[in-house]
Structures are given as C-alpha cells and as structure tokens.
Amino acid sequence: MSTIKKVVLAYSGGLDTSIILNWLQETYGCEVVTFTADIGQGEEVEPARAKAAAMGVKEIYIEDLREEFAAEYVYPMFRANTLYEGEYLLGTSVARPLIARRLVEIAAKVGADAISHGATGKGNDQVRFELGAYALNPAIKIIAPWREWDLTSRDRLMAYASEHNIQIEKKPDGGSPYSMDANLLHISYEGYELEDPWCEPDATMWRWTVAPEQAPDQPEYMELQFAHGDLVTINDAPLTPACCMLELNRIGSKHGIGRDDIVENRYVGMKNRGCYETPGGTILLKAHRAMESLTLDREVAHLKDELMVRYASLVYNGYWWSPERQSLQGLIDASQEHVNGVVRLKLYKGNVSVVGRKSQTDSLFDERIATFDDDQGAYNQADAEGFIKLNALRMRIAARRGKI
Numbered sequence: 001m002s003t004i005k006k007v008v009l010a011y012s013g014g015l016d017t018s019i020i021l022n023w024l025q026e027t028y029g030c031e032v033v034t035f036t037a038d039i040g041q042g043e044e045v046e047p048a049r050a051k052a053a054a055m056g057v058k059e060i061y062i063e064d065l066r067e068e069f070a071a072e073y074v075y076p077m078f079r080a081n082t083l084y085e086g087e088y089l090l091g092t093s094v095a096r097p098l099i100a101r102r103l104v105e106i107a108a109k110v111g112a113d114a115i116s117h118g119a120t121g122k123g124n125d126q127v128r129f130e131l132g133a134y135a136l137n138p139a140i141k142i143i144a145p146w147r148e149w150d151l152t153s154r155d156r157l158m159a160y161a162s163e164h165n166i167q168i169e170k171k172p173d174g175g176s177p178y179s180m181d182a183n184l185l186h187i188s189y190e191g192y193e194l195e196d197p198w199c200e201p202d203a204t205m206w207r208w209t210v211a212p213e214q215a216p217d218q219p220e221y222m223e224l225q226f227a228h229g230d231l232v233t234i235n236d237a238p239l240t241p242a243c244c245m246l247e248l249n250r251i252g253s254k255h256g257i258g259r260d261d262i263v264e265n266r267y268v269g270m271k272n273r274g275c276y277e278t279p280g281g282t283i284l285l286k287a288h289r290a291m292e293s294l295t296l297d298r299e300v301a302h303l304k305d306e307l308m309v310r311y312a313s314l315v316y317n318g319y320w321w322s323p324e325r326q327s328l329q330g331l332i333d334a335s336q337e338h339v340n341g342v343v344r345l346k347l348y349k350g351n352v353s354v355v356g357r358k359s360q361t362d363s364l365f366d367e368r369i370a371t372f373d374d375d376q377g378a379y380n381q382a383d384a385e386g387f388i389k390l391n392a393l394r395m396r397i398a399a400r401r402g403k404i
Contacts, residue, residue: 006031006112007143008103010129013048016118019157020145021055022164024116028143033059033110037099039069040184040242054167061106066184069098070241074185077315078284079229080304080332081292084312087262089281091186096125097320100132104140114141121147124267128318135321178205184245186258186278197263197273208249208277212256212350219348220255221355224287226343229336231284245280252279256350267317283352287343290354295338295362304335338362 007024011017011034024032034052038045045062052060073094084090103115115133119125126144133140151157160166178189187208193199203211225233231244239247252258258279266272292301307328314325341359345352368378 096128131318215256248280258282
C-alpha cells in the first residue's frame, strides 16, 4: 500500500467518513477524491461538497443515483420476491453494489490507486463493498480504515476529530444514538438498546412510520399496475421507479406499515439485531406476489420460491455481481413476461391486504373451471379419480409391504 497516491473515498460528510478522509491524508500521504451518492436517504447531500473542500479535497463527486438505484437494483430484486431469512427486505444490502460500482468507475476515471469505505470490520457492508469492487476490477486496491486504525470507540473518534480540528456538525435535535442507514427502500437502526434482543425499541426511534396504533382509523385503498413484473402506475398515475418508491413510502408510512424487528445472521458469523422501516417495499412485495398469483404458472411460481432463498443470500452476502446472481436474474426476469395487470390493496393500521387483482391479457384464472356452479363441461370431475389413484400408487404399494 506504500504506492498509494490517490484514493476514492465513499464519503457522507458525517463523523466517520470525515475522520477517514483526514486519516487517509495523514496515514498514506495521498490525495483523496470523495464520492457521495444520493440514493434517497432523505438528507441533503450537497453539504458534503463544502465539507470535503474545506479538508483540501480537489475532486468531489456528488451524484443523484435514485432512479438508477430503483430501476436497476430495487426492481430486479423485487421481481424475485426477495426476503432474507423470511423477514428482511434487504434495504441496505441492495444499495451496496451500486456504490461499489461507482467507486470503481470513478477510480478508473481519475487514475486512483485505491478505493476506501467506512464499513466496520464486524459488519456485512465491508464484504459487500469489496466483493463488488473485486468483481468489477480484480486489481483494485481497497483501504478499510476500521480494520487498520485504533479508533475503536466513539470517544476515540471524537478525540481524533478534536485533535485534528475536524468540524463535526451537531444536529438540532441532538442526533440519534442509533447507527442508521437510509435509502429509497428503507431506513435501518442498530446499536444502543437494540443490542439487547429482549429490549423493546424506544418509541421515539422510528423516523418514517407512525405507530400502527396512531394510524388513521379509516383504511386507504390503492391500485398498483404492473408491467413485466415492475410497478409502473399508482392509482392510475404513471411514475418512474424512484417516484413509485417515494409514493409507496409516503402512503405506507402514514398507515404504520413496514416496521420490522429482526435478529439476523450476518455473513461474518455473528447474530445481529436490527430494526427496519420499509413501508414501500412491504407494499410492493405484497402486491407483486398477488400479481404473480394470477398470472404465473404454478410450477414457475414454486420454482421461483425455491430459488428466492438462494437469491436472497447472494444479495445479503454481497454477491450481486457474481455470475450465479446474474444467471438467476435472467431466469427470474424471463418469468416476468406475463406478470401484467392491476392489484388493489387495502392499507389499515400496519397491515396490507390484497382485496383484488386482474389482468386483461395474462390471467391464468379461468372462472369456467374454478366455479362451484355448473362449469358446463369445462372440467370433468371424474378425471380426478384416476389422477388421485396414480399419485397414490407408490404409497399404496408401500402400505401393502408394511412400510407406512
């Protein structure tokens, strides 16, 4: 690493990355290029420019990646109905491949020798950033300060900031004691009392959603239209993918939808407790599955459910750019050709209920066959006898031998 002359740093302008910026300059004597991504975290990113400039940074990249994030990362993941360990909608996980890609691309553009990030040595993000970077540039050098320095506590970070005259902005409300990550898909919380999995989160922790008990007493109905598995309109209004996520978040938050309290298995080996607000994603998952229930072949739907577990692990563990994830994506995307139509939902006090679904062109639901009334010969019920006997044959043989 002694040859490092220029580094591209994933920079937010907060405490950790401001210290990392100075630490890189001091430890490696290198030029630092900062990259700040707007992926819908809901905070102004432009102040990062002034902070970086004040610390001597000459090349500053600030990019609005919200549409790209929604269209090329969030939407493909939701085509797979992705849930990690049956609960987590992967809001943090799916954002890391995009940031890793831009770090590598900017490094190539400015002739940097390495990239750097602020992920800790205990978490998953270091794996996600670095697996993505190596997949896109096998020769890339990566500096992960949390694995090198001795600033292992918040007190030491603050002391370093004071010693080096690094200005740390204090928020008017005193800030949050939690480690948080936010984007178009979710906001997450870790640390503080959440480190005790028995302890209920403080009610003031939640930033996006109202408590379900405080949500409106009247339900709200909404209609979502899908084209090839992707959400394209909300209540007949055509919206871009990023605008769809913003609108779903707005409506879902109002009704207390999308709160989760999870203990998950990190890839690095430990269990971790995290809380999440994913209002738009919770609505989108429910609606997409409802649309598939009407338009997707039974065996294709079941195969997708089997593959989803593998797909979710790949995303969670940082293998977005792996050949196996991309191969799975191809199969999943092919399955979405006929996932077209409209789903009607009812939102009420933290719950999302499907109350209707229709597809003018791709529905596999045949009322003539499904009816309890006279099907007028559309389905011969007598055929079921042979079907049942053939499927029971192996069990009947085993029973005769006393095997069951």
